[in-house]
Amino acid sequence: MLMNLNLTSNEKYQKCIDVCLECAQVCEFCATSCLREPDPKMMAKCIQLDRDCADICILSAQFMARDSEFSHQLCSLCAEICRACGEECAKFPQEHCQKCADICNRCASECENMSH
Secondary structure, X not given: OOOOOOOOHHHHOHHHHHHHHHHHHHHHHHXXXXXXXXXXXXXXXXXXXXXXXXXXXXXXXXXXXXXXXXXXXXXXXHXXXXXXXXXXXXXXOOHHHHHHHHHHXXXXXXXXXXXX
């Protein structure tokens, strides 16, 4: 099977863009859900990381879509933030936190692959 070397910029990044956008959506949902928990103060770090992660994922997707020369560096930072968010979310038993930890780890892996 021949590889198409004339891929448009967003096609070569499409898998990473897709997982970044999914991660941003799940992180936003997790942050909102954490705020509705009986004791949201104990989840403050989770909420903060959810918001940071959602923002960096959106920005990374935008940079990849425009084939920015800084996509690789941004994806490296995105992976770091996703890992931190995933680790924090994994500490909580709530389903929204567990789903968030899963997508954050998947997104981190995809961004690490993209940034090399």
